[in-house]
Amino acid sequence: MTRPLAVAVAGLGTVGAGVLSVLRTNAELIAARAGRPIAVTAVSARERSRDRGVPLAGLRWYDDPVAIAADPAVEVVVECIGGSDGPAKALVEAAIAAGKPVVTANKALLAVHGAALARAAEVRGVALAFEAAVAGGIPAIKGIREGLAANRMQRLAGILNGTCNYILTTMRERGREFAEALAEAQKLGYAEADPSFDIDGVDAAHKLAILAAIAFGRPVDFSAVHVEGIREVSALDIKLAEEMGYRIKLLGIAKREESGISTRVHPCMVPAGAPIARVDGVFNAVVAEGDFVGRIVMEGRGAGAGPTASAIVADLVDIARGRFTPVFGAESAALDPTPAIPMERHAGCYYLRLMVVDRPGVIADVTGVLRDHAISLESMLQRGRAPGEAVPVVLITHDTGEAAVRHALKQIEALDAVLEKPALIRIEPL
Amino acid sequence: MTRPLAVAVAGLGTVGAGVLSVLRTNAELIAARAGRPIAVTAVSARERSRDRGVPLAGLRWYDDPVAIAADPAVEVVVECIGGSDGPAKALVEAAIAAGKPVVTANKALLAVHGAALARAAEVRGVALAFEAAVAGGIPAIKGIREGLAANRMQRLAGILNGTCNYILTTMRERGREFAEALAEAQKLGYAEADPSFDIDGVDAAHKLAILAAIAFGRPVDFSAVHVEGIREVSALDIKLAEEMGYRIKLLGIAKREESGISTRVHPCMVPAGAPIARVDGVFNAVVAEGDFVGRIVMEGRGAGAGPTASAIVADLVDIARGRFTPVFGAESAALDPTPAIPMERHAGCYYLRLMVVDRPGVIADVTGVLRDHAISLESMLQRGRAPGEAVPVVLITHDTGEAAVRHALKQIEALDAVLEKPALIRIEPL
Numbered sequence: 001m002t003r004p005l006a007v008a009v010a011g012l013g014t015v016g017a018g019v020l021s022v023l024r025t026n027a028e029l030i031a032a033r034a035g036r037p038i039a040v041t042a043v044s045a046r047e048r049s050r051d052r053g054v055p056l057a058g059l060r061w062y063d064d065p066v067a068i069a070a071d072p073a074v075e076v077v078v079e080c081i082g083g084s085d086g087p088a089k090a091l092v093e094a095a096i097a098a099g100k101p102v103v104t105a106n107k108a109l110l111a112v113h114g115a116a117l118a119r120a121a122e123v124r125g126v127a128l129a130f131e132a133a134v135a136g137g138i139p140a141i142k143g144i145r146e147g148l149a150a151n152r153m154q155r156l157a158g159i160l161n162g163t164c165n166y167i168l169t170t171m172r173e174r175g176r177e178f179a180e181a182l183a184e185a186q187k188l189g190y191a192e193a194d195p196s197f198d199i200d201g202v203d204a205a206h207k208l209a210i211l212a213a214i215a216f217g218r219p220v221d222f223s224a225v226h227v228e229g230i231r232e233v234s235a236l237d238i239k240l241a242e243e244m245g246y247r248i249k250l251l252g253i254a255k256r257e258e259s260g261i262s263t264r265v266h267p268c269m270v271p272a273g274a275p276i277a278r279v280d281g282v283f284n285a286v287v288a289e290g291d292f293v294g295r296i297v298m299e300g301r302g303a304g305a306g307p308t309a310s311a312i313v314a315d316l317v318d319i320a321r322g323r324f325t326p327v328f329g330a331e332s333a334a335l336d337p338t339p340a341i342p343m344e345r346h347a348g349c350y351y352l353r354l355m356v357v358d359r360p361g362v363i364a365d366v367t368g369v370l371r372d373h374a375i376s377l378e379s380m381l382q383r384g385r386a387p388g389e390a391v392p393v394v395l396i397t398h399d400t401g402e403a404a405v406r407h408a409l410k411q412i413e414a415l416d417a418v419l420e421k422p423a424l425i426r427i428e429p430l
Numbered sequence: 431m432t433r434p435l436a437v438a439v440a441g442l443g444t445v446g447a448g449v450l451s452v453l454r455t456n457a458e459l460i461a462a463r464a465g466r467p468i469a470v471t472a473v474s475a476r477e478r479s480r481d482r483g484v485p486l487a488g489l490r491w492y493d494d495p496v497a498i499a500a501d502p503a504v505e506v507v508v509e510c511i512g513g514s515d516g517p518a519k520a521l522v523e524a525a526i527a528a529g530k531p532v533v534t535a536n537k538a539l540l541a542v543h544g545a546a547l548a549r550a551a552e553v554r555g556v557a558l559a560f561e562a563a564v565a566g567g568i569p570a571i572k573g574i575r576e577g578l579a580a581n582r583m584q585r586l587a588g589i590l591n592g593t594c595n596y597i598l599t600t601m602r603e604r605g606r607e608f609a610e611a612l613a614e615a616q617k618l619g620y621a622e623a624d625p626s627f628d629i630d631g632v633d634a635a636h637k638l639a640i641l642a643a644i645a646f647g648r649p650v651d652f653s654a655v656h657v658e659g660i661r662e663v664s665a666l667d668i669k670l671a672e673e674m675g676y677r678i679k680l681l682g683i684a685k686r687e688e689s690g691i692s693t694r695v696h697p698c699m700v701p702a703g704a705p706i707a708r709v710d711g712v713f714n715a716v717v718a719e720g721d722f723v724g725r726i727v728m729e730g731r732g733a734g735a736g737p738t739a740s741a742i743v744a745d746l747v748d749i750a751r752g753r754f755t756p757v758f759g760a761e762s763a764a765l766d767p768t769p770a771i772p773m774e775r776h777a778g779c780y781y782l783r784l785m786v787v788d789r790p791g792v793i794a795d796v797t798g799v800l801r802d803h804a805i806s807l808e809s810m811l812q813r814g815r816a817p818g819e820a821v822p823v824v825l826i827t828h829d830t831g832e833a834a835v836r837h838a839l840k841q842i843e844a845l846d847a848v849l850e851k852p853a854l855i856r857i858e859p860l
């Protein structure tokens with residue numbers, strides 16, 4: 001067996017420490033699969049004294065992560081710092097400039113700066129690997145970018161954020177409101193103290209942007225992703241969805257349409273029988289549809305030290321073996337220039353739920369607005385009778401354009417009898 | 431872009447013709463992902479005149495597939511002939527001997543001769559790729575062998591044969607008996623005229639042997655796989671399973687136990703809520719459990735021209751890119767010598783279903799035999815009352831050894847009041 005591959009790990013939080021732990025625990029079998037041992041020889045973190053549950057003796061310590069890139073004895077840099085800018089970006093840029101392969105779990109960095117980083121890596125001819133950035137331990141990047149390489153991909157859909165999925169699952173299973181379920185997720189460590197990154201859909205949007213880039217072979221374009229989170233999903237809508245045979249999931253969806261690629265993250269109603277509807281709790285899932293392979297579903301843990309480190313070490317094994325894949329599946333010159341489609345041009349079926357005063361003429365007013373916008377209804381359902389009181393009314397539209405629905409909803413919201421902001425959830429035929 | 435990779439396809443049945451079709455249809459994007467065009471330049475098949483739906487003009491034709499290996503203009507050989515021996519084996523051996531990478535969809539060949547072929551490929555330093563041999567379009571080989579390379583695998587379970595899964599699904603959904611469901615599958619083209627290879631579990635066992643080899647990093651060992659098919663599964667047992675919250679699936683299961691690796695294919699009762707229980711019809715699924723990643727589930731079409739060709743072309747893209755992985759994930763010298771565990775040493779819970787004469791004393795006789803074999807029961811259920819007539823009796827055991835159950839069942843079968851061969855289905859806690 002040859003000389004070990006010398007790896008530096010920058011950032012020793014849960015994930016960074018997890019990488020050290022995996023490489024120690026399974027050293028022998030990883031060496032067999034990599035064709036050579038993989039050894040961490042240098043690390044960087046802010047606090048030197050903290051106990052991270054893994055021995056650090058004998059490893060070169062860097063207070064400044066960027067300095068790792070210049071260490072001539074480091075062959076590969078693993079970036080576990082996080083954040084789209086700051087030291088994570090500086091380190092990845094420096095490592096690529098120094099001609100060193102980089103492995104990162106950093107979805108924000110990839111989503112925001114991935115196009116430029118990919119070009120830099122291509123110029124230097126080094127690997128920039130990021131299996132851990134999307135869907136944790138699920139080999140989704142490898143599965144799609146290499147495993148489905150023969151296919152023109154048509155659609156991708158994923159449950160990409162475990163925090164949101166845990167909250168929505170708790171709301172459904174225990175009839176909780178959003179705020180309660182969030183508090184519970186925070187107590188269990190499934191949501192951060194400041195949860196906005198997860199619950200506002202930003203994290204899922206980072207991951208979707210990356211998945212869409214590799215599936216459709218185009219530079220990552222986070223700015224094109226339409227993003228909505230789950231703050232406005234109510235227990236009532238989850239219950240009504242259940243009664244109609246749907247589940248509400250926060251999905252990231254990328255689709256090849258006639259005029260380009262659409263990418264969006266928002267709460268969706270999916271048929272309760274669809275495989276993705278049953279992916280509950282902190283689990284993630286990715287559905288990919290290709291022209292020859294049909295539909296592939298991959299499911300597993302989307303976060304946590306073990307699954308994330310598993311993905312990072314898989315990238316290290318690829319590098320040790322010399323297995324190389326361009327960042328977005330093909331060299332820049334061969335990437336697909338298909339344009340992005342803005343959300344205003346989305347079309348589909350909508351679930352609209354109003355809270356109205358139960359009195360004659362209200363439904364006529366509401367449906368009149370829809371008619372004026374040429375929106376046709378598949379069904380309308382008033383839940384309960386309470387003359388003069390507030391009752392929920394559900395409207396399910398036929399295939400309709402996003403812009404028309406938005407305009408109509410603004411007018412409906414302004415009606416006297418409509419008591420609060422209407423709920424809008426798109427129905428996805430998965 | 432560089433010179434095309436010259437590929438020969440031997441065998442132009444559904445799969446071989448599918449490969450030509452995929453390479454034509456998606457030529458441009460495959461070239462982008464492969465870094466160079468992939469061009470079929472030679473083919474071999476028995477009948478020259480048959481219309482296969484793909485143009486063959488300009489391709490060199492070989493009547494003898496083995497001769498392809500000697501064609502100096504062929505760089506990669508794709509074997510789509512099938513069969514564990516005969517021309518498929520001769521061609522793969524000749525291609526490896528000639529130093530040419532081989533891509534094959536041939537699970538029988540890999541399962542039976544894979545250990546020797548892997549050694550030959552290693553000696554010559556060429557790739558022997560077989561993504562299409564297991565689970566059709568699902569990137570299961572790549573997902574496990576590369577994507578989960580950081581993990582010590584603990585268990586694998588899979589629905590690996592679409593024919594059996596279609597038959598079992600039809601039996602459950604429409605209350606059909608096995609023979610009727612088989613006839614229907616044959617009419618729809620989901621089962622062959624001679625279906626024994628599928629329904630007796632041999633095809634699933636070939637695939638399981640291959641999956642176990644790559645997951646546990648050991649040479650493939652088909653002879654160690656315990657194999658039972660679905661001929662004896664009855665509509666009654668499917669109905670009883672459903673009532674108890676289970677579904678009956680033909681699973682291939684490989685497990686790391688204290689003393690070695692067990693591999694078995696047989697009908698299983700799995701909890702109706704398990705992801706794999708909901709994989710119906712001709713779909714396949716693979717569940718893999720690793721020490722760090724936890725449980726990963728992959729699901730998709732397990733057969734058909736499109737999915738199988740998708741997997742073959744993915745292997746070609748790997749070869750074009752120079753991405754190389756040893757056949758069983760590591761070089762021979764680094765493979766795991768863990769022994770195989772025979773089925774007699776299996777332990778688990780069992781569903782036993784008897785057809786007995788409804789009269790006093792019968793249950794005492796049956797449970798007496800179980801007591802004599804130290805088999806303890808979790809539950810016993812007699813369905814209906816019909817004094818003097820035949821009634822089904824279901825026994826669910828606690829954790830029990832296979833050998834004891836087999837001995838006990840033989841004695842129970844010999845009891846006067848037991849009217850037919852008892853049904854035995856193992857319960858799998860997925």
